[in-house]
Amino acid sequence: MIATERVRRTPERSLNTVLRRLDSGQLLLICAAGLVALAGVAHTAAVGLDRPEIAVGFGALIAVGELARLTMPGNREVAPIGAAAALGYTLLLDLSQNPLRHSALQVVAVIAVGMLAGALPHLAVGRPPRLDAMARRLLTSALLAFAFRPLADALYELTKPPTRTWWPALVVMVTLIAITLLIDVLIAALLRAEQVRTAFRVAVRDEVNMAFPLGAAVGSSGVLLALATHSMDLVALLVFAAPLLVTQVAFRKYAGIRATYLQTVRALSRVTEVGGYVEPGHSRRVSRLAVAIGRELGMSEPELLELEYAALMHDIGQLSLRDPIPGGATVLTEPEQARRIAELGAEVIRQTGVLDRVAEVVSRQCDPISDDPPLSSRIIKVANAYDDLVGPSTDRDRGGAALERIRLSSGSAYDAHAVEALARVIDRGRV
Amino acid sequence: MRDLPWPARVYLVAVIAAAAALVVRGVIVSGAPVATDDLDILLVLALLFLVCESMPTLLNVEQFAVSVSFSASLAAVVLLGPEGAAVVGLTAVLSVRPGLPLIKRLFNGAQFAICGFVAGQVYRALHGRVGVPEVNAFDDLIGPYAAATAVFVPLNIALTLTMVKLATRVRPTEVPMRGMAQFLLSYLGYGTFGLLVAGLWATVASISAVLVLLPLFVARWAFGQYHAQQRSYDATIAALCQAVETKDYYTRGHCTRVSYASSMIAQEIGMGLERVRAIRYAGMLHDVGKLGVPTKVLQKDGPLTEEEFAAIQLHPMRGLEIVRGIGFLDEAYAGIMHHHEKHDGTGYPMGLAGDEIPEFAKVIAVADAFDSMTSDRSYRGARPVPEAVEELRKSAGTHFDPVMVAAFIRALEHEPWQPQRRADPPPPEAAGTQIKDHDDPTMPIQVVTGQ
Numbered sequence: 001m002i003a004t005e006r007v008r009r010t011p012e013r014s015l016n017t018v019l020r021r022l023d024s025g026q027l028l029l030i031c032a033a034g035l036v037a038l039a040g041v042a043h044t045a046a047v048g049l050d051r052p053e054i055a056v057g058f059g060a061l062i063a064v065g066e067l068a069r070l071t072m073p074g075n076r077e078v079a080p081i082g083a084a085a086a087l088g089y090t091l092l093l094d095l096s097q098n099p100l101r102h103s104a105l106q107v108v109a110v111i112a113v114g115m116l117a118g119a120l121p122h123l124a125v126g127r128p129p130r131l132d133a134m135a136r137r138l139l140t141s142a143l144l145a146f147a148f149r150p151l152a153d154a155l156y157e158l159t160k161p162p163t164r165t166w167w168p169a170l171v172v173m174v175t176l177i178a179i180t181l182l183i184d185v186l187i188a189a190l191l192r193a194e195q196v197r198t199a200f201r202v203a204v205r206d207e208v209n210m211a212f213p214l215g216a217a218v219g220s221s222g223v224l225l226a227l228a229t230h231s232m233d234l235v236a237l238l239v240f241a242a243p244l245l246v247t248q249v250a251f252r253k254y255a256g257i258r259a260t261y262l263q264t265v266r267a268l269s270r271v272t273e274v275g276g277y278v279e280p281g282h283s284r285r286v287s288r289l290a291v292a293i294g295r296e297l298g299m300s301e302p303e304l305l306e307l308e309y310a311a312l313m314h315d316i317g318q319l320s321l322r323d324p325i326p327g328g329a330t331v332l333t334e335p336e337q338a339r340r341i342a343e344l345g346a347e348v349i350r351q352t353g354v355l356d357r358v359a360e361v362v363s364r365q366c367d368p369i370s371d372d373p374p375l376s377s378r379i380i381k382v383a384n385a386y387d388d389l390v391g392p393s394t395d396r397d398r399g400g401a402a403l404e405r406i407r408l409s410s411g412s413a414y415d416a417h418a419v420e421a422l423a424r425v426i427d428r429g430r431v
Numbered sequence: 432m433r434d435l436p437w438p439a440r441v442y443l444v445a446v447i448a449a450a451a452a453l454v455v456r457g458v459i460v461s462g463a464p465v466a467t468d469d470l471d472i473l474l475v476l477a478l479l480f481l482v483c484e485s486m487p488t489l490l491n492v493e494q495f496a497v498s499v500s501f502s503a504s505l506a507a508v509v510l511l512g513p514e515g516a517a518v519v520g521l522t523a524v525l526s527v528r529p530g531l532p533l534i535k536r537l538f539n540g541a542q543f544a545i546c547g548f549v550a551g552q553v554y555r556a557l558h559g560r561v562g563v564p565e566v567n568a569f570d571d572l573i574g575p576y577a578a579a580t581a582v583f584v585p586l587n588i589a590l591t592l593t594m595v596k597l598a599t600r601v602r603p604t605e606v607p608m609r610g611m612a613q614f615l616l617s618y619l620g621y622g623t624f625g626l627l628v629a630g631l632w633a634t635v636a637s638i639s640a641v642l643v644l645l646p647l648f649v650a651r652w653a654f655g656q657y658h659a660q661q662r663s664y665d666a667t668i669a670a671l672c673q674a675v676e677t678k679d680y681y682t683r684g685h686c687t688r689v690s691y692a693s694s695m696i697a698q699e700i701g702m703g704l705e706r707v708r709a710i711r712y713a714g715m716l717h718d719v720g721k722l723g724v725p726t727k728v729l730q731k732d733g734p735l736t737e738e739e740f741a742a743i744q745l746h747p748m749r750g751l752e753i754v755r756g757i758g759f760l761d762e763a764y765a766g767i768m769h770h771h772e773k774h775d776g777t778g779y780p781m782g783l784a785g786d787e788i789p790e791f792a793k794v795i796a797v798a799d800a801f802d803s804m805t806s807d808r809s810y811r812g813a814r815p816v817p818e819a820v821e822e823l824r825k826s827a828g829t830h831f832d833p834v835m836v837a838a839f840i841r842a843l844e845h846e847p848w849q850p851q852r853r854a855d856p857p858p859p860e861a862a863g864t865q866i867k868d869h870d871d872p873t874m875p876i877q878v879v880t881g882q
Contacts, residue, residue: 250653275722
């Protein structure tokens with residue numbers, strides 16, 4: 001038995017396929033962003049740039065930030081440096097005590113052009129940007145610009161004698177940033193809920209967890225930049241980037257190891273297939289199915305990650321068997337044997353010293369419902385049973401028959417909710 | 432204190448005395464080290480310093496725990512002058528970093544005080560104006576501030592390294608030049624935070640500190656997450672590789688030891704940090720494909736048929752098939768696929784020879800054979816290290832690349848081979864299994880040719 005070679009997908013995707021993968025919400029977002037950008041550029045072209053050297057300086061920083069964009073876990077594209085520079089340009093009150101009066105539309109134009117310039121090198125080497133992520137970044141910046149720019153003049157007057165206070169400006173900045181971040185999170189959650197078919201409430205929680213640290217860093221850097229230009233001239237652009245650069249490096253490393261981790265567990269889950277213990281592709285199919293069921297049942301992203309790890313490694317215990325079970329189908333082996341395999345697998349995972357919850361899930365994957373196993377274990381049991389019966393086949397009849405068979409033991413051997421979620425996932429025909 | 436050697440004790444007392452003298456002198460000359468109007472600034476900076484000092488960040492260079500506290504010291508140089516900077520530095524004594532004994536905190540406080548004072552003097556000597564800078568005076572600040580940073584950082588490193596050297600009496604670990612340069616650069620980079628805090632003080636006072644520190648704390652958090660994930664990743668990959676070996680008692684731990692020996696060789700031939708990391712993983716994963724070889728072939732008593740031998744020869748390819756989905760490994764793929772090639776071209780799976788064999792594969796081949804020879808096998812006990820080394824030397828040029836063998840022997844000289852062994856005896860069913868070991872160069876696999 002030789003597993004089929006997986007052909008590596010080439011990074012180039014034609015524009016067509018990129019567009020086809022977008023759903024309606026994303027399309028709407030992109031169109032809106034396009035219109036706003038167009039309005040900004042057209043307006044600016046008509047009336048001319050106010051203080052072009054500042055616009056160019058910030059535009060360049062936005063472009064650099066866009067160039068250094070990174071992908072966070074969950075395939076979320078972010079560009080912290082670009083976002084902070086955009087914030088800074090939006091919040092700018094003065095440069096070395098000369099008040100600045102650029103309009104919101106000019107802000108939008110500078111951001112749009114900067115982002116485009118930063119995306120071009122990526123495009124040249126065949127890495128198209130995530131259009132929806134870019135559109136979101138542009139739209140939220142534009143939102144803040146339309147809210148803040150009209151107030152800029154009044155706020156700046158307050159910082160001059162006789163009042164000489166920066167507090168109103170600071171409070172307005174921080175409040176508006178917080179509101180924009182919130183809107184950004186809601187849009188992201190809306191898109192995500194539609195994209196991966198999860199509950200909106202769960203998506204919001206996931207997005208908040210993900211966006212909060214980076215949002216705080218970007219927000220404070222943006223304010224810092226706007227304030228720094230008061231005394232520092234455009235040098236501020238260079239000096240301010242330092243704290244954010246450290247943050248960016250940290251997040252890049254974090255995102256990198258997270259991606260590698262998942263890749264590695266996915267890859268090594270195949271050792272059971274190569275060893276002939278399970279059917280080729282079994283672990284991957286079970287993990288995909290399990291994650292889809294977990295989403296259907298409203299699990300949050302960290303829980304889903306644990307579920308995916310557990311599902312990928314649910315058969316790892318078979319490696320301790322001297323000889324593979326014929327066919328590898330654990331649903332057909334006697335319960336004692338299956339439970340022993342589960343325990344052996346959990347033992348392997350416990351060895352890591354860090355994945356204790358995953359080990360718990362794997363160890364209890366065969367428990368009957370009366371023993372009250374964790375939700376993830378119940379899901380894996382259902383997904384595993386389904387894949388044992390259906391395998392790589394996409395035949396709907398076969399799937400329906402397998403589902404019927406599982407339903408018969410629903411409530412005793414299988415969790416009823418998980419079985420119903422499985423039915424919904426299969427009904428959609430897309431895992 | 433008592434377990435410190437006497438030069439270290441003398442040095443410690445000298446540093447503390449010098450710091451005390453500086454502060455006392457400040458009090459005598461000007462009445463108080465800081466004017467009463469500036470007490471609020473002092474309080475904020477000291478707090479800032481203390482917060483940073485209590486939470487050191489592991490930044491990009493692994494060997495050092497850097498805390499960005501010194502940027503508060505440098506801000507004090509501008510806002511308060513040398514005496515103020517010394518007082519801010521002294522607060523390191525109050526650090527609540529866990530596991531830091533009083534004696535270390537005393538030393539830290541003293542050396543930070545000295546550094547702050549000296550940097551302050553440099554700043555003043557270059558006509559840097561002490562006090563909250565005017566909003567339009569920022570440009571005049573940069574030159575003296577840069578000089579103060581350039582003095583503070585090396586002085587701080589020198590004082591600390593001297594202490595480490597005296598206290599531990601080992602030659603200072605050789606920090607690679609590149610690492611050191613990167614470290615200095617990032618240190619100087621963090622110096623700009625102090626400049627930001629000082630420069631923005633006129634506008635928003637202490638809020639500037641919060642604005643500067645927030646991204647840093649987020650970065651610290653992310654680095655923490657990164658390190659936790661990295662550790663977890665290493666543990667997971669090791670556990671999964673061990674799972675592959677559980678079936679055979681005698682090869683347990685093989686992957687971890689090959690990984691370790693490979694990294695010894697890699698370091699000896701001067702590979703960069705990233706490549707050493709990659710070869711560690713490659714060594715760990717080199718035999719995962721062995722699972723694709725049926726147990727009955729691995730445990731067959733007597734010569735193998737050609738088909739069975741072909742199954743064994745396929746295991747590096749199987750390994751590659753498994754790990755190909757792991758993006759970052761890149762060069763490690765070649766190491767895994769070709770680790771059974773021989774220098775004279777008689778190996779498998781491709782029969783590459785000499786320089787055709789990828790460097791990673793040459794390294795892993797030596798480490799692999801060495802561990803096999805120095806481990807117990809069902810058909811023989813573990814060989815002593817010198818005997819295995821002799822065997823490697825004999826096969827250098829035919830089986831192994833002589834450069835790698837020489838490098839490994841050098842590495843063994845300054846770091847003797849003491850791998851962790853499992854204490855548990857072989858289980859009863861292990862006796863008599865695994866008649867041959869495909870990694871053992873002294874026991875070539877017998878193949879029956881023809882039918």
